[in-house]
Amino acid sequence: MGQLLKIVVFSLCVVCGFAGYTTFGLPLIIPEAPPVEEKLTGEITMDQYIALGKKIFEGKGTCTLCHNSLGRAPLLEQVAQVAPERLKDPRYKGKATTTEEYIHESMVEPSAYVVAGFGKKGTNDTVSPMPNISKGAIGLSDVEIGAVIAFLQDVGGTEVTVALPSGDAGAGSTEEEPAEIKVAENAKEAFSKFGCDTCHMHPLIEEGGDMGPDLGKVGATAGTRKEGYSAERFIRESIVNPNAVIAEGFDADTMPDDFATQMTVSELDMIINAILGNESS
Ligand code: HEC
Ligand code: HEC
Numbered sequence: 001m002g003q004l005l006k007i008v009v010f011s012l013c014v015v016c017g018f019a020g021y022t023t024f025g026l027p028l029i030i031p032e033a034p035p036v037e038e039k040l041t042g043e044i045t046m047d048q049y050i051a052l053g054k055k056i057f058e059g060k061g062t063c064t065l066c067h068n069s070l071g072r073a074p075l076l077e078q079v080a081q082v083a084p085e086r087l088k089d090p091r092y093k094g095k096a097t098t099t100e101e102y103i104h105e106s107m108v109e110p111s112a113y114v115v116a117g118f119g120k121k122g123t124n125d126t127v128s129p130m131p132n133i134s135k136g137a138i139g140l141s142d143v144e145i146g147a148v149i150a151f152l153q154d155v156g157g158t159e160v161t162v163a164l165p166s167g168d169a170g171a172g173s174t175e176e177e178p179a180e181i182k183v184a185e186n187a188k189e190a191f192s193k194f195g196c197d198t199c200h201m202h203p204l205i206e207e208g209g210d211m212g213p214d215l216g217k218v219g220a221t222a223g224t225r226k227e228g229y230s231a232e233r234f235i236r237e238s239i240v241n242p243n244a245v246i247a248e249g250f251d252a253d254t255m256p257d258d259f260a261t262q263m264t265v266s267e268l269d270m271i272i273n274a275i276l277g278n279e280s281s
Contacts, residue, residue, distance in 0.1 A: 046150065049164055053151025056144050061133060062195045063148070065256060066211070072254040073130070074115050079103060080156030086113050091125075100161045103149045108134045120210075121249060129211040136207035137197040183264055187274035190267045194259060204274055212255060213247045219277040235272050 057063045066073040083099040086092060094112030096102040105112050110128035119125035133140050140148070143165045150162040184190035188204040191197050201208030202215040218238075222231035226245055229237070237244050242255035260268075 049147050050150045050154045053147035056148050057151055061140055062138055062198050065195050065198055070253045076152055077155050080153045080158040100149055103152055107145055108132050131209045137192055184267050187270040190271050215275050219275050231276055235275050
């Protein structure tokens, strides 16, 4: 009897699993939950602080959205090594005197020094397209910024000069981290979840960036941009395959091209609707 029950249960599982698969089509690729944030309570070693910096660099800080092999922002593996040269450059306008201060300043006041060739178009490398990462959508705390600097000094093979945070300073800032990625419930959440707000503006985005076109203006002309494409189809393609059409005045290979593998269908649809101007929440 027990044996029979087991067989029945097993068969049901197989049938349900198969039915689930065919009913809903191909399984969606849901992004991996981010690593649980290290709690900075009590004592923390420099190795842990550097590891936290790496996590922030690749995750919450959204640094790798721009600082990646696509080449639209300088790679940062060597920044700790080149910092002393930056400070000597006649174009340097900031107040930093050490590598640590230079990296800190680059994050909160990016235009103090603009790496040649990476400035905002038309500004002759005087204005950086990088947002102040202590504000707006990214909003890193001092402890988190310190962790990122420690990480960048460490990968650059230079001495880590950042001081470890005191237990109290760390506690508050990292514990509020959500432990897992939720499917966004509306377009506003989706814009922030995928980091669209670091490069784009839109009425649903509070403090957007301007490395890419203003998404509040794209809907109006989207239907005329590509022969035979409706506005909806044009926007969809622009998100899943950004290099198909390059918006005038902007560069190719800037926008990440892997959003299709990270978004659920509902998230993509909400974003498209918002850009079309069909959604107001
Ligand atoms: C929206 C794109 C974008 C994001 C997001 C971004 N950056 Fe940048 N960053 C740039 C660009 C472009 C430059 C080059 C222009 C300049 O010097 O400001 C730059 C320059 C820098 C520099 C100076 C590099 C050098 O060689 O002197 C540092 C340091 C830096 N970023 C750190 C960071 C960190 C850390 C993060 C994440 C917390 C981050 N950036 C997020 C675009 C971005
Ligand atoms: C690292 C910066 C960056 C991020 C992050 C980014 N984009 Fe872009 N995006 C750009 C740039 C630059 C362009 C213009 C070049 C091009 O057409 O590919 C662009 C173009 C577009 C366009 C086409 C605009 C037009 O007028 O042709 C759409 C739509 C768009 N992005 C939507 C999004 C959405 C939605 C997200 C988030 C899921 C996002 N982008 C994330 C930089 C970015």
